[in-house]
Amino acid sequence: MNAIPREMRAFLWRDARQLIPLVAMLVVVTTLILTLWLFTDDNFDGYVPSVWIPLILPTLLAAGCGAILVGNEKETRTLKWIASLPVQPARVFQSKLLVATVALIAMWLAALLLLVGMSVAGSDSIRDVASLTKTSIPWNVSFWVVHTIFILVAGMYAAWRIENAFGSLVAMIPIAGVPISLATISYKCYLIASGHYYDQESATALATLFTLPAIALMVWLGYRAAIRFFAADPPPRVASSANESQQGLFSWIDPWKPPASGIPSAKPFRISLATLLWQAFHQNRLAFIGLSACVLLGMICLALTATQRSYNLVGDSLNLFWVAGFFALSWLGVLSFCGDGSAKSLKFLADRGVSPSTVWLGRHLMPIAIVSAALLVYGLSQRSILAGGYLRAGPMFSMAVITAVMLVIYGVSQWTSMMIRVLGGSVFLAPLLSVVCIGWLIAQWTWIGSPVWVMVICIALPYAVTLMLMKRHMDDRRDLRFWLINFAAIAVGIVGLPIAQCAYQISQFPTISESRRAELQSMAMKFGTDSASPFAIMRVDWNENDYLSKTWDGKPTGQQIAKRLDAIQDRPQDWLEIPSRASQPLQFDTSVLEASIGSAEYYRLRMVDDPSEAAMEQFEAWCEFLIEYGQRMRLSSRLWDQDGADEVAIWLTHTFAKTEMQQFWDRPTTREAMQFISAADDRNEARRRAVLESWTEYHDNIESDSPSRSDFGGYYSLLDFQSTPDFQRPYLVDRRMDVIASVAIEMIDAAENGASTMPMRQLLHQVLFDNELAFDSGPYSDRSAISAMSPNFSGNPNQARVPAVKWYGPWEQDAITLYRSWQKAESTQRQSTVPEVK
Amino acid sequence: MGRQAKRSTEKLYLIAVILPPVLLVGSFIADLSLRSRAKKEVINQVELLSPQVRGISQSRDRLEEKLSPATTADFPTADWYVIARSGERFSSALVHDVTDAKELVPPGQEWLAAPLIEKLVDQERPLLDRLSQLIDDEAASQSNQDRQTDVRLPLSILPPVPTDMLRRAFQVAYHRGEMDRCLKLLELMLAAYGQLGNPQIAASAARHFVYPLLKPSLQYNVWNADQLAKLREIAEPLADVRSNWIATMESMLARKLDTLSLDGSSLIDGSSAVATNDQAPFETDPRHILQVLDFYESMIAAKNPGTMQHIDRVREIDNDYYNHQLPGFSLTSMPFAVALDSPVGQRLVGAYRATDSFESVIQHKLIIAAIAVRQYQAKTGDMPTQISDLRKVGLTSEDWRLFGSETLLIEGSNELLKLSTIHLKGWLMKQRNEATNSSIVVPRTTLEMWSGAE
Known part of the structure; x- marks a missing residue:
């Protein structure tokens, strides 16, 4: 430990402290996403590769380190202060690089632990962690390890090299893709030249091979940029001639000149909304114009994606542009409360007693105008695409939906930037949190079933919170109350309200009380x-014992079937295997019941036409079976079978109520039927x-x-x-x-x-x-x-x-009426048959 | 001067910033206002439509009342339902498993399924007698009001006519050469559908159940002159294409209204009212509903169904809808800007149905011409050699003209005559592909007619 110089130890301690908020944020976000993943595992696993969740930790840390350790210090000018100290600039560079590397290693260890944990939990996407080192590039963990190191050093280089913190972050994005792009292009050229087929392992190995020297190059470039930063500023050029002086270069006498306008303005400082707009715009003018252009272009491309041109180069480019538009919109939100000099300018306004709500409006009006313009562009593009007819386009989201989505992205991003004042943190977290929030709203709509007003509250809440906290933000007060309000808005408004509303909806569904239960x-x-389980009635298999031989088309001939029909009596047992034990409950089979009623009806009509004993026996065989079927369905403990028994009772009631059936009321079958349909208490x-x-x-x-x-x-x-x-x-x-x-x-x-x-x-x-x-x-x-x-x-x-x-x-009342009529008829008949006692 | 410039710059800033949100909000308000106006218009139009759509419900209710009285005391001696159920007993289900069970085999030829089908038909003869009696009773008791009401029951609600039983009886009678019985069975089938439903049902039933029996029966010389005259009587008034077209389109419209959650539309499935899903903004855009109503109105109004002009007109309506309109384009629809619930799924249905209507006319002409061929044979002893020979049995050129220069054709010998017609769908396909491949032969469908009885 003593080997480390004292000032180096101080730098290490200081840089490590600066990284703590970023690490904490990443842990919170990863936990949040992991929780959502656990809840939605069944629904989305396979669509959203869960391997990405642990990768968030090292990737975002690598991307944010430069902005936090260098960019933030440039913005707060603490690096300039360090430059004034008698320390070697190389020590500052080494300290930051070392702290960032150690943090990255720690994040990777945490990510690997998470991956192991998730694979143990049995995610479909991560069956075996070891296999992730053999997959293609987006999911190849070993490549990601190397690539995050490259992102880290590239971010550090961009932060040292570029003065503007936001600019350095944006510049890092294309730099991060350089090695992999070069590797892909080289590999494709090789494939074309050699005629070989694509091999993912070779592609990954090549990408890794390109990245390793790129890391060394970035470290060297970063070191150079850092040394140049700490070097003394060049002296201002002094005009050597009148010509140069006219071009704006100073001469040694210029500082001593009196001001051009000697009389100060009567109203030196005007706090109008327009001034605030001007300030919001000019504070980050280049970034603002670039992001706005990206948003507008993204909206046009989003409308164009519906023209069914996906899966080709144009379609892929369109997707790229609207994704860029999404990031641009999110960063527009971030620039509301973060960005170069934002804190200082807000403090300046606070010191002069400008109303926080006016400042809030001033910060938002310009981006809202951009969002509105982008939406109008989207609507017009959509209208012109669809003007040629429906067939020209696939489904496209309406302007109202896109408005809601844009308001969510912008709203969440501006809220994030108020909570996390470090630009590097906000820039990476805001898009991520926007996506989480959009996902949550989609879940509310489709999965939870939240009404529109709940979703409107969720969309409006980020704006309401930043308006409420504007005064504290301007004063740079981040006390307990500040964090409590933020936490309450997330817990109660964003998460709690939809769940509570859903719980209320569920509670409105009829239920029974505990006492009733x-x-x-x-x-x-x-x-x-x-109770015994009900048995199913099986059909007799006529093909058993090869009774029916098949013809060329696999079907029997009419002769064979007719012969078989001649051999049977067309009774229930010829068609059905009826369990013999009378106490055995039977299952309701709709097709069996329909065909049995069909057979019974057929023989009933025959019997009515020709009331011979044979015809009656045939009808009674089917009728008795149906009565037994009904009775045995009544024995069942299932509701379904009870309703089947009712169908039998309804048929019996309607059948025996017919006038033509009254001549058979003295038959034993009728008695059985009457007993079955009249047994209301048993039923x-x-x-x-x-x-x-x-x-x-x-x-x-x-x-x-x-x-x-x-x-x-x-x-x-x-x-x-x-x-x-x-x-x-x-x-x-x-x-x-x-x-x-x-x-x-x-x-x-x-x-x-x-x-x-x-x-x-x-x-x-x-x-x-x-x-x-x-x-x-x-x-x-x-x-x-x-x-x-x-x-x-x-x-x-x-x-x-x-x-x-x-x-x-009504059939149950009819059954009682029928039973009484039958009883009356039977007693009359009995009286007439009883011999008169003298 | 400087201050004025500064103020105008300030104004410019403010206008530039405020204008886009104002325009956006304004366009949303305008969209919602148009939507609300369209909603009122939809309510008016549906109100006007409801008698037609409700007619389907009334027809269905009357059928249900007739078939299923409220109490057992109202049950007639034998009802339709009992006969239909008796035809679905265990033994009758066996026909589906037997070789040649659906063939119409002429007298004297071997029919593998005959022993079973004949056995079943003998068993079912009393049922058909009852059916016949039931039809007579219905005809006598049916009020004039019922007959006059022009309501259309969609084919999806088929009354319980024992069609399989009637088909079996026809097959057996035909195989036995009992042509009077065959004629009676065809009349019975039409009467059953006519009595339970309405003339449109009878017409549709003819196409679905009578033509498939009548057409192959004319392949052999088995009908006598009187029977053929009767067949002409049965077949000639069946082609009420206009009513069928309107019934089909109204039925499709009713189903469409059902999917759009409009009251009165699910009547087709037996409901007298439907709970409406009216939770803005998730309802279907009323402007889209207006387009759908206009679409079906144009379809229903398309003139001369059963002609080539009608098919062209229907295609025109289809194309106009899909290529020149925005289906319910809205800024405030959720979630899509255009209604995905447009009749896209039914895109081909309009043209398909129109072709179907024309095909029914062509098939009808073929059947009439085939009967006329047999009448010519009965009259002269020979088969006709050309289609114009059929003038001798009362046919006119209109009876064999199909469209353009296309007509029914007679070819072949006195032994085997081939009566052919255009295969319409094939013809339309050829027309579509003519530009790329002119060598396609116009496809025809042919009915082979033998001069003898076997």
């Missing part, structure tokens, strides 16, 4: 959850059990993370939310299921007590079709309930089935 749970306990009990068991099973599956959790009592469609944002869905699904269960039980209770079921049906409609379908058009309307037609015909054909649609519809 407990009540449902206790009801479910009474039934228990040990209610079965529905109640199915609701509670479906609900309990749904929650059990969620807790056990079972793969079968995607249904509720056999209904898969209940988990679909058509227009609900993705983020809200997981929170709404459970609420929806709870409400369905609770309302279904309420409906059963209401029907048992003779009350109307309309309020329950309305609530079911609300939780399933809110904002998507009017109640009268939905499946729970009266119109749908009275319809005996199949749901495919009576409702929207694309609409999925939903539970309890036919519960307590």
Whole structure:
């Protein structure tokens, strides 16, 4: 340690201290992006390579070191003070280079640790850290290590060489691309000359090879620039002739001349808005003009990108220009409160009591004018592109959207520049934070479902905060309150408000109280959850045992099928494999039920035409099967199967109510049918059990993370939310299921007590079709309930089935009426057949 | 002087800075104002349109009432639905698996599917008798008001007519040579669609279900003179192209309105009202809706459907829309400047439908000419040698003229006559490619007609 000279130790300590804010900012930003990545991992992994997140740390540090260690010191003129001290300039250069290198090594270690952590966490983009050293250039970690060293020394050189800090930062961007561009051009020339194919490993190796000497060159150039900076200023040239004096060169007598205007102005200092505008513009005139031109050009190119010219050289250039426009806009925002002499000029205005809001307006009016002009240019370009017809262009964002995006970029950037007064920090952080903020707004729109007013607040907040803090900024007061306001605006306004609004939206979705949940749970306990799982009815495979041989086209002949039909009686067991145990619940299969009703109807019509014993037996075989099917679906613990049982009951009610069927009312099958359709209490009990068991099973599956959790009592469609944002869905699904269960039980209770079921049906409609379908058009309307037609015909054909649609519809009253008529007819018949007792 | 110059510079600075934001805000305000005016216009136009669109709903409601009464007491002895369901039992589903099940095989030729189809048809005969009875009852009970109401039900809502059952019966009757039965079945099929829907449904049904049976049946000399005269009667009034075109366009418009979240449009799917998605600024730009309404209005008004001029006009409307208009260009739309929800997806549908209309006319002419060929044969004992021979059985040149100089053609021998027509889509494709390749032969579709019964 003693080997290091004393002044060198002081420089090292001083430079290290200067880098601390940049390191802290990078850590905060990386943590923020990492947090967002963790939240959006499932959605964006694969689209946004997560390998870039750890790379932020070393890359931005390398790019910012020059601006912080040299540019900032030039702006504050502390380097000039150092130059006046009796120290060797080389020591100053060495100290800064050493501190920057050590910081870069530290950042790389942190980045590699992060990469390892993320690969352990299982990111799709980083399966194996070691493999990242073998990929092509943008993701090749070993190349990045070398390249960040080059960026670091290039940044240092630019900062030493160029007086203007912002200019040095901008100049660094093309310098950073020189080695890789030279390597690419050389490699492509080599490929053309040799006829070889592109090999990414060779390309990466060549780029590294070009970068290594470039590093040495930049260090040497930087050293020279530093030495030149510390060298004494050349003496002013003295005019040796009258001619030269006329050209503006001083002569030795000039300083002693009296001023040209002897009388001071009556109003020496005017604080009008125009003056402030003038000052804002002239303070960074070159930068301002350059950035404005970039923004305007970027907007034209953005409009042109929609002309479907992408994937070629022109399209790529357009993309390059609008990306440049994005950076330019962000830096325009940065220049509002940062930049050469900005702090001094603001302090100057503060000292003269100029209103902070006037100064704030003065700093923003010019960039806002540029943004507005750029938007008008965008609108006009867009209009002229589309004037030739829609087919000339692909989708292009409207001016309103681009306005919002530009306001976000500019707003976030100017806020960043107020928080981080170091130009080097703001210049790199502002575009990054703008992108994060745009991403957050897009997420609000598409994923969280924030309303427009929330997004407007998020866009306006950065402006409101800088206006509020303008006075402190002008006074250069960065006390606790300053940071608290900034923190509160981010935490409450930008992050908290959309989440709170989303939480409010979720809370407005119907749900059940804890007491109701407990009540449902206790009801479910009474039934228990040990019901047998319902079995599916399988179709008999006629191809089994090679009964049907195939023809040339793979299909049987009519003769073969007809023979098979002759061999069977066309009874249910000829077509279906029905589980034999009567207590075994069955699953509702729509195609089986439709075809069975078709067969039953066919034989019923035959029987009505010819009421022979054989015809009756055939009808009764199908009818008895349907009754048994209905009964065994009633045994099921799934809501879906209960609704299948209802379809059977509806068919039986309509069928046996027909006048022509009254002649068969004395048959045992009719008795069975009547018992099935009239058993309202059993039906209610079965529905109640199915609701509670479906609900309990749904929650059990969620807790056990079972793969079968995607249904509720056999209904898969209940988990679909058509227009609900993705983020809200997981929170709404459970609420929806709870409400369905609770309302279904309420409906059963209401029907048992003779009350109307309309309020329950309305609530079911609300939780399933809110904002998507009017109640009268939905499946729970009266119109749908009275319809005996199949749901495919009576409702929207694309609409999925939903539970309890036919519960307590008019058919249930019809069933009771029919049962009473049948009972009456049967008792009359019994009386007429009983022999008269004398 | 200096101060004045300074002040004018100040003013210049202020104007230069304030003008762009003022222009920007002004253009947004102007856009929103135009948007609001267009919205009122849309409401008026949709109000005017609603009777036509609601007609679809009324027609559908009447059908549903007829098929599904509110209570069991209202159920008729046998209803349409029961017959349709009976045709969908387990055994009837087997036909899909059988070789040659969909072929129309003339008498005397081997038909591999015959044993099964005949068995099913024998089983289903009582069902068809009931259907026939049901149609007679409906015809007797239907009020005049129902008949007079001109409402159009889109084909997407097909009434439960047991078409498969009727087709099977026709196949078997044809194979057995029972041509009177065949004729009766064709009439039954048309009557079923006519009674449940309306004349437009019957016309569409003819194209979809009757022509595919009638056309191949004319390949052999199996119909007698009386039957052929009856077939002419059945086939001649079917080509109500104008009504079909209007019904098709109104149906497309109704669906379009549905996607634009306008009340009254999802009537097609059985809803009487739709919840509107009216949360500005995410609604569809009303100026775009006006363009869509104008687009369909022009389509509906396009004259002479079923002609080449009509196809050209429809293409013109298409081109005008896509190449010379900004589809709902707006500064304030979210998120895109132009409506992506324009009828872009249906771009070819207009021209396709117009071609389809013309194709239906051409097919209709082919069917009439084919019946006339058989009538000529019945009258003279020989097959005609040229198309003008059909004047003898009451056809005029208008009946075989297609468009321009193109007509139906008769070629071949007395044994095998080939009646051919232009293949319209192929012809249009040739026309499109003529500039680059003039050697393309005009494609034709041919109906081979044998002089004998086998």
